[in-house]
Amino acid sequence: MEKFQPYTVLAVDDNLLNLKMIEKSLSREGYQIFIAGNGSEGRTIAREKHPDLILLDIEMPGENGFEVIRKLKEDAVTNPIPVIFLTGISDVNAKLKGFDLGAVDYITKPFHPLEVLARVRIHLKLSIATNSLIQNQAAKLLQVAQAQSAMLPVPENYPAARFGVYYKALQEAGGDFYDILNISDHITGYFVADFSGHDIKTSYLTASVKALLAQNCTPLYSPRESMKMVNAVLKEILPESKYLTACYMHMNRSTRTMTIVNAGHPPAACLPVQGDAYLVTSQGDVLGMFSDAHFGVSRIKVSKGDRFFVYSDGLVESVGKKINWSAGAGRLLPVFNDLRSFSFADAPGQLIRYLSAENNSPEDDVVVLCIEV
Amino acid sequence: MDYKHLADQLDMDETEFLELVALFVDTTRTDLKKIRQGVSCGDFSRAAAAAHSIKGAAGNLGFTRMADLARKMETAANGASFENFDAYITDLETRVDALIPT
Numbered sequence: 010m011e012k013f014q015p016y017t018v019l020a021v022d023d024n025l026l027n028l029k030m031i032e033k034s035l036s037r038e039g040y041q042i043f044i045a046g047n048g049s050e051g052r053t054i055a056r057e058k059h060p061d062l063i064l065l066d067i068e069m070p071g072e073n074g075f076e077v078i079r080k081l082k083e084d085a086v087t088n089p090i091p092v093i094f095l096t097g098i099s100d101v102n103a104k105l106k107g108f109d110l111g112a113v114d115y116i117t118k119p120f121h122p123l124e125v126l127a128r129v130r131i132h133l134k135l136s137i138a139t140n141s142l143i144q145n146q147a148a149k150l151l152q153v154a155q156a157q158s159a160m161l162p163v164p165e166n167y168p169a170a171r172f173g174v175y176y177k178a179l180q181e182a183g184g185d186f187y188d189i190l191n192i193s194d195h196i197t198g199y200f201v202a203d204f205s206g207h208d209i210k211t212s213y214l215t216a217s218v219k220a221l222l223a224q225n226c227t228p229l230y231s232p233r234e235s236m237k238m239v240n241a242v243l244k245e246i247l248p249e250s251k252y253l254t255a256c257y258m259h260m261n262r263s264t265r266t267m268t269i270v271n272a273g274h275p276p277a278a279c280l281p282v283q284g285d286a287y288l289v290t291s292q293g294d295v296l297g298m299f300s301d302a303h304f305g306v307s308r309i310k311v312s313k314g315d316r317f318f319v320y321s322d323g324l325v326e327s328v329g330k331k332i333n334w335s336a337g338a339g340r341l342l343p344v345f346n347d348l349r350s351f352s353f354a355d356a357p358g359q360l361i362r363y364l365s366a367e368n369n370s371p372e373d374d375v376v377v378l379c380i381e382v
Numbered sequence: 383m384d385y386k387h388l389a390d391q392l393d394m395d396e397t398e399f400l401e402l403v404a405l406f407v408d409t410t411r412t413d414l415k416k417i418r419q420g421v422s423c424g425d426f427s428r429a430a431a432a433a434h435s436i437k438g439a440a441g442n443l444g445f446t447r448m449a450d451l452a453r454k455m456e457t458a459a460n461g462a463s464f465e466n467f468d469a470y471i472t473d474l475e476t477r478v479d480a481l482i483p484t
Binding site: 023024025026027029030033034068070097118119120121122123 | 392393394398401402405406409431434435437438439440441442443444449
């Protein structure tokens, strides 16, 4: 049978009688009590035993209750433990100071054991409810992350698209997104985007964008027209100040043409079979912000074996090192050249390994696609 | 002293309550010593802290007269005065001695 774990309460008071009263009245109700005769001893016990709740006297010789709670709240180990002050002080300012420092309640001395019990019970219940709320939210975010990653196509399901991918969200609900679109037997669309913000709204929006792409990336529309249509709808549905940067690559294997539409996104890189890697720079407005957005379009004649790398800004930007897109992307060109020896499927992972080895691990969400003609 | 009644007030049985009374007698005697030391060397804060301790403990056990005496001493000492302390201390000692169960 599983052993019952009692709730634990730490009482800190310089008066032994008060401690004994608390100990007697709470232990007979099934609580396990730790007692400390001064603030410093109380903090040590709090760190070691991690009680469910602390009853803390304010007026004590040495460290007073205010100093003790300040230190408890500064310490990550003891910070979450609810603290109730025991005090003979009735001054409202002193009470407010205690709440400011993180106390959850006061018990005024002289106290009645049943009042102590009642307040301990209610604050333990509150603490349990809060913790369970946090765990529920974390679990929900995890579900969102799972749903989000289920929306991301895996290369094995799109053999004709000939692409490799590396995708990593730093938080449960990531801001990066990519999709592969089978437009016809010989035309494939590749879409990489980065939402502003990483909140939960973002992850729900990825489903809308995926649906919009399926509706608008068809043989009926040119790549630029497809993005215009997607932009017009996003402008209507996105919350204010929310937008996405995107790169849409339209590969026609029949005409051997790669059309790249840039919407405020870092430049894609082309690695021709013959020659060095170069950036496909074309400026464009972000998606979902302006109804009359302009998108930069580049058309490139391709040969069998040419590769393209498209990625989110997390790969090339570093806030810590103050590196922006353009500088970051330029520095990657020699790396793309070096990746020729790897298959297109392995290239994105190798790129990340290379950056990590160079101590340039991505600081944000990151997605990298390598596409081979 | 009606210990049974005081114990009932605190939702305790009499035996438990008497254990606390014995502890109160010990801690209060120690605190009274600290008050005397404070008076003899003019240390108001030491006396005030000890009086504060007696006040809280006596109040918790329902010894209201003793809590009141301790409160008067704490207030006086915080105001840098030891006026009437001899009388207060004697009164408190008498009451503490009377608590010891025969």
